[in-house]
Amino acid sequence: MGDGPPSLWEWFGRNWDTGRADSIRTLLTDHVTMSLVPVVLALVVALPLGLACARWRWLYQPTSGLMNVVYALPSLPVFMLMISVTGLSQTTVIVPLAFYGVAVLIPAVVDGLDSVPDHVRQSAVAMGFTPLRRLLAVELPIAAPVVLAGLRVVAVSSISLVSVGALIGQGGLGGLFTRAYQNPFMPPVIVGIVLVVALALVADGLLVLAQRLLTPWVRARKEAAS
Amino acid sequence: MITFDAVTKRYPDGTVAVDDLSFEAPTGEITVLVGPSGCGKTTSLRMINRMIDASEGRILLDGVPVQGIDPPTLRRGIGYVIQQAGLFPHRKIVDNIATVPYLLGWDRKKARTRAMELLERVGLDPALAGRYPFQLSGGQQQRVGVARALAADPPVLLMDEPFSAVDPIVRTSLQDELLRLQSELNKTIVFVTHDIDEAIKLGDQVAVLRVGGRLAQLADPKTLLAEPADDFVREFLGHDRGIRRLQFVSTEGLRLRTDLTVPEGSEGGSPEPWLLVVDGDGRPVGWRAAARPGELEPYGTFVRGRDSMRAALDAALLSPSGCSVAVDEQGKVVGVATREALDEALAEAVHG
Ligand SMILES: Nc1ncnc2c1ncn2[C@@H]1O[C@H](COP(=O)(O)OP(=O)(O)O)[C@@H](O)[C@H]1O
Ligand SMILES: [Mg+2]
Numbered sequence: 205m206g207d208g209p210p211s212l213w214e215w216f217g218r219n220w221d222t223g224r225a226d227s228i229r230t231l232l233t234d235h236v237t238m239s240l241v242p243v244v245l246a247l248v249v250a251l252p253l254g255l256a257c258a259r260w261r262w263l264y265q266p267t268s269g270l271m272n273v274v275y276a277l278p279s280l281p282v283f284m285l286m287i288s289v290t291g292l293s294q295t296t297v298i299v300p301l302a303f304y305g306v307a308v309l310i311p312a313v314v315d316g317l318d319s320v321p322d323h324v325r326q327s328a329v330a331m332g333f334t335p336l337r338r339l340l341a342v343e344l345p346i347a348a349p350v351v352l353a354g355l356r357v358v359a360v361s362s363i364s365l366v367s368v369g370a371l372i373g374q375g376g377l378g379g380l381f382t383r384a385y386q387n388p389f390m391p392p393v394i395v396g397i398v399l400v401v402a403l404a405l406v407a408d409g410l411l412v413l414a415q416r417l418l419t420p421w422v423r424a425r426k427e428a429a430s
Numbered sequence: 431m432i433t434f435d436a437v438t439k440r441y442p443d444g445t446v447a448v449d450d451l452s453f454e455a456p457t458g459e460i461t462v463l464v465g466p467s468g469c470g471k472t473t474s475l476r477m478i479n480r481m482i483d484a485s486e487g488r489i490l491l492d493g494v495p496v497q498g499i500d501p502p503t504l505r506r507g508i509g510y511v512i513q514q515a516g517l518f519p520h521r522k523i524v525d526n527i528a529t530v531p532y533l534l535g536w537d538r539k540k541a542r543t544r545a546m547e548l549l550e551r552v553g554l555d556p557a558l559a560g561r562y563p564f565q566l567s568g569g570q571q572q573r574v575g576v577a578r579a580l581a582a583d584p585p586v587l588l589m590d591e592p593f594s595a596v597d598p599i600v601r602t603s604l605q606d607e608l609l610r611l612q613s614e615l616n617k618t619i620v621f622v623t624h625d626i627d628e629a630i631k632l633g634d635q636v637a638v639l640r641v642g643g644r645l646a647q648l649a650d651p652k653t654l655l656a657e658p659a660d661d662f663v664r665e666f667l668g669h670d671r672g673i674r675r676l677q678f679v680s681t682e683g684l685r686l687r688t689d690l691t692v693p694e695g696s697e698g699g700s701p702e703p704w705l706l707v708v709d710g711d712g713r714p715v716g717w718r719a720a721a722r723p724g725e726l727e728p729y730g731t732f733v734r735g736r737d738s739m740r741a742a743l744d745a746a747l748l749s750p751s752g753c754s755v756a757v758d759e760q761g762k763v764v765g766v767a768t769r770e771a772l773d774e775a776l777a778e779a780v781h782g
Contacts, residue, residue, distance in 0.1 A: 327516025329481055330588075331529050331578075332505035345520045421520045421562040 235376025246305025254313025271307035297369035312354025316347025437487035448643035462633035470643030509579030569600035686765025712762035
C-alpha cells in the first residue's frame with residue numbers, strides 16, 4: 205500500500221485500541237454507557253409516573269402534554285443548555301436522553317395498563333388479590349408487551365441520538381463523524397455508522413429476546429389468532 | 431346460607447340498581463337471579479363478595495354480615511365465575527386454576543396437584559394444563575373458569591352469566607356439567623342469567639327481578655311456571671310456559687305398551703299401523719309402517735323416569751308414528767308411549 209491513505213481495515217485495526225480517549229474501543233464503551241443509562245433511568249422514572257397517570261386519569265393529560273413538549277425539543281440546544289449545569293460530561297448527554305425516554309415510556313405504561321381487559325382485572329379482584337399484588341402479578345405482566353415495545357423504541361433512538369453529543373465532545377461513536385467533518389476521510393464515518401447500527405440491532409435483539417422469555421403467552425396468542 | 435336483608439344499592443349518580451331486596455340463598459342449593467338487562471343482577475351478586483358495597487341493608491353469610499369481613503379474605507372464600515371467563519392471559523391453565531390456592535399461600539406443588547384434579551373434574555383433558563387461555567375454545571375457557579372458582583373448595587359460588595357467551599350446544603353441555611358437579615359438591619350457588627330457560631333448568635329456586643332492582647317473584651321453577659305472580663313475570667316467562675311446565679312432570683307413571691316391538695328381520699302382518707323394529711340388543715332401529723313394510727321411519731327416545739314429559743312429547747313429535755320410545759339408561763327399549771298414553775299423561779299434568 206505504501207504511503208497512500210490506509211484502507212478501512214487498516215484504519216480500524218490501527219485505531220481500535222490506542223489507549224487514547226479517542227480510540228474506537230473507548231468511544232464504543234462510552235456510547236454504550238451514554239445510551240444504556242438513559243434507558244434504565246427512563247424506565248425507573250416512567251414506571252411510577254405511568255402507574256400514577258393510569259390510576260389518576262386527570263394527571264395523564266397534563267403529563268403527556270408536558271412530555272410531548274420535552275420530546276419536541278431539539279437535542280443539540282438542549283445539550284448546550286445542559287452544559288451550563290453539568291459541564292462537558294457524559295451526564296450532559298444522559299439526562300436529556302433520559303427525558304426523551306420518559307416521554308415515550310409514560311404513554312407506553314399507560315397504554316399497557318389499558319390493555320388489561322376489564323374482565324381480567326375484575327376477576328382478579330373477585331379472586332381476592334390485594335391491589336398491590338394485583339398490580340404486580342396481573343396488571344404489569346399483561347402490560348409488559350406494550351411497555352417492552354416502547355422500550356425498544358427508546359433504546360434504538362437513544363443509541364442513535366448519543367452521536368449528536370459529539371458536537372459538544374460527548375458523543376461516543378459520534379466522535380468518528382465529527383472527525384470526518386473536519387477532515388474528509390471516509391473510514392471513520394463508515395466504521396461509525398456500522399458500529400452504531402450494529403449496536404442498535406444488538407440492543408433491539410436483546411429486547412426482543414427478553415420479550416420472548418418474559419411473555420411467552422404473547423406468541424401463543426399470535427399463533428392462536430393465525 | 432346467604433341472606434339479603436333489605437339491601438339497597440344506590441350508585442353515586444343516583445341510579446338505584448337494587449331496591450330493598452330481601453331473600454335467602456339456601457346452603458347447598460342453586461339460587462338463580464334472573465331478569466332483563468339492567469335490573470341489578472350483577473350489582474346484587476357483587477355485593478355478596480363486596481366488589482360493590484351495599485348502600486343500605488345487610489348481606490349475611492351464614493349469619494355473619496359480609497360488611498365486617500376484609501374484602502380480599504372474604505373473596506378468597508367465595509368462588510366467582512364471569513361471562514368472559516376472565517382468565518389471566520399470561521398464566522398457563524394450571525396456574526390460572528391454582529390462583530386462589532396461591533393467594534392462600536399453599537405451596538406450589540400442592541396447589542398444582544389440586545389444579546390438575548379440578549381440570550379433570552370439570553371434564554377437561556389434563557394435556558391442556560400447560561397451555562395458555564388463548565389456546566382454548568370459549569367453552570373450554572369457561573370450564574377452566576369454573577375449575578378456578580372451585581380450586582380452594584369455597585362453600586359459596588357466584589356465577590354471573592357464565593354461559594351466555596358460548597354457542598347453544600356448548601351452553602347446554604356446560605349447564606349439564608354444572609348440575610352434575612353440583613350433585614357431587616353441594617355448593618351454595620348464586621347464579622345470574624337473563625335467560626329464563628337457563629334459570630328454570632338450573633335453579634332450585636329462581637328469583638325474578640324487575641328493572642329498578644326489585645324482587646318480582648321468588649319460587650321454585652315449577653311454581654314459577656304454574657303460578658307467575660304478576661303480568662311482568664308472566665311476560666318474562668314467555669309464551670310456551672305450558673310446554674316448559676312439562677319439564678317438571680315425570681315420565682315414571684307414563685303408560686307404556688310393550689306389544690308394539692318386533693325383532694329385526696321379522697315380517698308378517700299385524701293389525702297395528704306402526705311397529706317398532708329393535709335389534710338383537712333390544713335397541714330401537716326404526717318404525718315400520720304397515721302400509722310400507724320395506725322402509726324404516728325415524729324414531730325419538732326418552733329415558734323413562736329420568737327424562738321429563740317434555741322430552742317424551744318431543745320424542746313423539748320427531749317420529750311420523752306419533753309415538754315415543756321409552757328406553758332405559760343403557761338405551762334398550764322398555765316400551766312405547768302411544769299418543770293415547772301421552773294424552774292421558776298430559777291431561778293429568780294439567781289437573782295435577
Ligand atoms: N358503576 C355504576 N354507576 C352507575 N350506575 C351503574 C353502575 N353499575 C351499574 N349501574 C346501573 O345499575 C343498574 C343495574 O346494573 P347491573 O347490576 O349491571 O344490571 P344487570 O347485571 O342486571 O344487567 C343499571 O341501570 C346500570 O346502568
Ligand atoms: Mg350483568
